[in-house]
Amino acid sequence: MAPRRAVKLSLKKPTCAVCVAGVETLVDIHSDVPKGAKNFDVSGSSKLDIFVAYDSTRVTEPAGKAPWPLDTSVEVIVSADKASKDLNDLKVKVAYFGEEGGEALGRSVLLLTCVDVSLDVDTDRVGKVRRSGRDKKTWRWGPEGYGAILLVNCDKDSDNSMGPDLQNSQLMSLEDLQDMSPMVLSCDGPDEVFHSHRLVLKAPWPDSRRVRVFCALGGDSLSDYKQVLGPQRRSYEVERQPGQRQVPFYVEGLAFPDAEFPGLVSLSVSLMDTGVRTAWGLGGGRGTLPEAPLFTDTVAFRVAPWIMTPNTQPPLELYVCSVVDAHGSNKKFLDDMARLALKASCKLVICPRVDNRNDRWIQDEMEFGYIEAPHKSFPVVFDSPRNRGLRDFPYKKILGPDFGYVTREILYAGPSGLDSFGNLDVSPPVAVGGREYPLGRILVGDCFPK
Known part of the structure; x- marks a missing residue:
């Protein structure tokens, strides 16, 4: 409260x-x-x-x-x-x-x-915004948990985009809104109140680097969605129109949880009194007091992590490379893989030499996973920092509509053998020490010691 x-x-x-x-x-x-x-x-x-x-202990309630x-x-x-x-x-x-x-x-x-001022998100995780009696400022895991979930907008929904959608400060496609988490500001009351009071939407400084917020101004064109918060903007005075009772927003994640970012972000709205207030100083001078919030409402999001897809799942696509070495081409291998893909009812994707630069180790280059929220989920390719012949293939050939992309570069040092994703895997669902891991456990390792 x-x-x-x-x-x-x-x-x-x-x-x-x-x-x-x-x-x-x-x-x-x-x-x-x-x-x-x-x-x-x-x-x-x-x-x-x-x-x-x-x-x-001091007062007795009066009778009648x-x-x-x-x-x-x-x-x-x-x-x-x-x-x-x-x-x-x-x-x-x-x-x-x-x-x-x-x-x-x-x-x-x-x-x-x-x-009536209230900032609301999908706190109950049902896929749409509705008012909830739960504490919107906190976030809890589990089936009985609550708190909104945010997706990193790492796919590429528009051909006009130069990279993943999260790199764009302007909306490039209306389909991109489906990747964002909706947020609604209720602002009901007499218009005269909002003439003398401001509604200010804010993001704390660390969080403003990890989220971007668009305001829906009304209409169906791209220009009707205005970026109001993000890495370069931490606050926004809401442009409420006369008689307007709700203002819709869309929120996108810009960074995945990692060792330095646990994934929690928050946004808040404050009702500010803009009436002129004065105060007398010790020397008798008169000054203007700063605006003070009459009310603040805060919501919490957790950015959905990248989840590695276990190899026990039915295959959808099989990626192989066409290469030539001292023994010739690997055409027989490709033919064998084509028959195997047909038998498994999955699509075969052959990466040509022009794209792989004679690097055959495509399993070392990339790993597939996904991100998921109640309103949307899509696959995300994780590009290894090994950066050999296949270094551009995931970005140029896999990133696209509803197929995201993420990578991590190693600062101040080169990649090791453990950064090749042939050494990265995930187990099926498993229980360890009485604790359930329904998504399995990530395994990383190298060859046995000699």
């Missing part, structure tokens, strides 16, 4: 404030109290929930309609569950009384306008 915001009352004039649906607001009944007041009474609009919190004692431990808390239709349409009234009761010594009025 969001922290409570305190609103001070005044005996001289009504206080106007904004509250957020579902968020408690503390009414400061002690900020301006008439002389001699010992008790108070509170009432309000039927659409408001009003309750009094108190320390039972008797007023509450004006003890410092007594607090008045209000909340609303729906957005207001009009400005200041919710009212809280506080009356102050002396010790003997009688006529009120003073009255305060609080006029509230409720707005």
Whole structure:
């Protein structure tokens, strides 16, 4: 639950404030109290929930309609569950009384306008955005877990793209939206509130390098999707239109989890009060206070890891290389593989010499896996850093629509034998020490010691 915001009352004039649906607001009944007041009474609009919190060791709840004692431990808390239709349409009234009761010594009025501000993602992992009662700021593994999942947008959906889609700061294809996780900002309430308040979408600095967010402006053209967050932009003032109740966004991952990145990222939206506020300094000077968020809502994503496909799965495609060495061409081998592929009902892909530069070790060059989220999954080829004759084949020939690409380069050192993917494999599903590994365990190794 969001922290409570305190609103001070005044005996001289009504206080106007904004509250957020579902968020408690503390009414400061002690900020301006008439002389001699010992008790108070509170009432309000039927659409408001009003309750009094108190320390039972110091205060006894009054019977019937008797007023509450004006003890410092007594607090008045209000909340609303729906957005207001009009400005200041919710009212809280506080009356102050002396010790003997009688006529009120003073009255305060609080006029509230409720707005519905909520940032929502597929927290329940059902493939679509819906409001959830779960904690959106946390992420938990497992069948009973929760939290949205983000895909690294590493395929290439448009022929106009020079590389994987994640390299593009602009949307190159509407199909690319299917690879992104949807996110919806609810922003319901009177338009006048949003004239004096800003909605600001933010990403923490480390996370802004690993995600990119597009805002749907309405329409079906590529220009109707605007990049609003990413490596070069950490915040965005939401351009809410009059009467608009929801703003849709699409989020893409830019980096896979690895040793330096556990995969968790977060985004938040804040409702900022833009009204001019002043403060007096110690020297008597007057200055403007910085904007303060009235409310902040945060959602968490976990970037889906690259999952290696076990070799126990039925084959879909078989990749082989056409080469020539001192013994001639390997045509017989290719013919044998063609018959084997036909028998296994899988597609045979022959990499010609122009693409392999006489490098036959295609299993050392690449490994296949996939990424998966509730709304989408697709295969991803992992390109080895061995960088021999086949170094460009995965990028140029396999990367494409709904077929992603990822690689890792070794900084400050050359690749070793363990970086050849013939030495990389994954087991079938296995249990070890009482722990289940439904996706198997990755195995990496070299030849036996001599």
